[in-house]
Each structure stands twice: as structure tokens, then as C-alpha cells.
């Protein structure tokens with residue numbers, strides 16, 4: 001688990017005990033809790049339409065710091081924070097002083113005095129770590145260049161829902177890049193014992209230092225990480241096929257090279273036909289139609305992208321509860337850490 005012990009609830013009138021600050025920077029930080037977290041997400045999802053959502057974060061103030069745009073992640077945090085009884089405050093880079101020389105650490109110490117938790121989307125994972133280290137309140141990674149843990153919790157729920165609540169015997173095929181979502185996915189699959197098989201061009205596969213934690217986690221759950229070059233090999237017989245940008249979202253200079261490397265990696269109907277009957281495509285969105293996935297698949301019945309997006313909302317609620325509720329709302333105004 002990432003994070004350091006702090007005395008009491010930050011800035012809290014209740015601060016009379018030792019409370020472990022718990023960050024979620026990598027999905028590995030909640031690997032042991034993942035089955036319970038996904039179960040809680042399911043409970044909360046059921047409770048919402050019934051109008052019986054518990055107000056488990058009364059008067060919790062949560063800062064949402066976004067270095068990059070994010071319609072889905074921002075909305076899927078903002079709404080649950082309010083529904084759980086808390087108050088979200090969104091801070092984009094243009095509203096901060098980081099560009100004018102303020103350090104991330106200084107900002108973290110100040111935000112810790114105002115808020116009970118920080119949700120952060122950053123360009124680099126080092127920025128998330130720099131934010132979390134001096135912060136005395138939990139920091140949640142809402143995407144950086146290394147991981148997107150919240151997305152993958154929602155994806156595991158989507159798979160469970162579609163697979164009669166059981167991962168056993170199921171096969172998830174990944175077709176595409178090895179950037180942030182796939183890295184969290186490797187770890188998430190390893191934590192729940194799901195075999196992730198990935199088709200990624202050799203030159204774009206993650207280095208051993210990034211796959212080692214997933215392989216270690218997989219040893220205890222029986223999950224076996226495998227890379228191949230041919231998308232047809234992983235899709236054949238799979239129960240779901242996940243993709244996101246292999247060509248999109250890269251520097252323009254790299255586009256031509258990637259377009260060549262990713263030739264044949266588009267998830268289209270004929271690729272999906274190789275999967276098992278009832279198999280479906282997944283994409284964390286935004287989708288780059290015509291590049292990693294076709295219009296026909298995106299607009300057809302063999303996809304679960306709407307469920308994935310909706311499940312972000314239910315997931316954030318459970319994650320916020322897990323990290324913030326044990327610390328209680330307290331009152332902002334002091335900090336147990338130096339500075």
C-alpha cells in the first residue's frame with residue numbers, strides 16, 4: 001500500500017488515534033481488497049436506483065486536480081462525492097500556481113489542510129508520487145502515464161456482470177498498446193486470477209520492470225500474463241476483447257511508425273468473429289474510431305463500452321469510501337505532518 005501513517009484524521013477534531021493514510025496510485029495498492037471492492041461497487045450500484053445510497057462521506061471535501069482534460073473521470077468522481085454527502089472542488093492546471101514555480105509538494109501540503117482527499121490526473125506518475133508523499137490525506141490516481149487504476153476496477157465489474165459474476169475459465173484478450181490502462185489491467189487481472197493475453201507489437205511491449213509486479217501477483221492467484229504479436233491469436237476463443245489507442249494519443253512524429261506497427265490490430269467485426277459466441281469488445285473511451293476500433297463494433301451489440309463508462313461512477317463511490325470513510329470527515333484547519 002502506498003502512503004504513510006499519520007496521526008489522527010488530517011485537520012480533524014476527531015484526531016485522537018493513529019490513522020493510516022492510504023493512497024491509490026497503482027491498482028497494486030488495493031490488490032488484496034479488489035474482490036471486496038468490486039463486491040461493494042455492485043452493492044452501491046444496486047442501491048442507487050433504489051434511492052438508498054448511504055451518505056458515507058458526510059461533509060468530506062475532496063480536491064480534484066486535473067493536469068489533463070477528463071470528462072468521464074471528472075464527472076464520475078464529482079457526482080458520487082456529492083451523493084455520498086461530500087463536496088468536490090475541481091482545480092485545473094490553469095487555476096494553480098505550478099506553472100509559476102510552486103512545487104507540487106508545497107501544493108500537496110496546503111491542499112491537505114483544506115481537503116480530506118485529493119483526486120489527481122497528471123501527465124507523469126512522478127507527479128502523482130510527488131503529490132502523495134507530503135500529502136497527509138489520501139491521494140487517488142485518476143490517470144497518469146503509468147496507470148489508470150480506477151478504470152480497471154470498473155472494467156473488472158463490467159466483466160463480472162457479463163460473466164455471471166465469475167472470472168474462472170474466462171479469457172480476456174487485449175489488443176493494442178501497453179500504456180496506462182493496460183498496465184493497471186495486467187495488475188488487476190493478476191490480482192483476481194484472470195489470464196490476460198495481450199497482442200502488442202514487440203517494440204511497444206512493456207519492459208520487464210513494469211510486468212514483474214503483475215507476474216508476482218499472478219503467482220499467488222494462478223494468473224498468467226502472455227504477450228503475442230498476432231491479434232488473431234489472442235482473440236481466438238476469448239470471452240472479451242479490450243482495446244484502446246495504439247496509434248492514437250501519441251506524438252505526431254510517431255504516428256506513421258505506429259500506423260505501420262499496428263496494421264491488423266483494429267478491433268473489427270471479422271476479428272471479433274474469432275472470439276467465443278457472446279464475446280464483446282471493451283474500450284475505456286475516448287475511442288478513436290477507424291484506428292483501434294471500427295464504427296461497426298462501437299455502434300453494434302457486441303460491445304460493453306456504455307457499461308464500462310457507467311461503472312466508473314459506481315466504482316469511484318466505492319473507492320472513495322474505502323480510502324476516505326475510515327478517516328472520518330473531521331474539520332480542515334490543521335495538519336499532523338510537518339510544513
Ligand code: CP
Nearest residue numbers: 070071072073284285
Ligand atoms: N477513460 C477515461 O479516463 O476517460 P476520460 O479521459 O474522459 O476521463
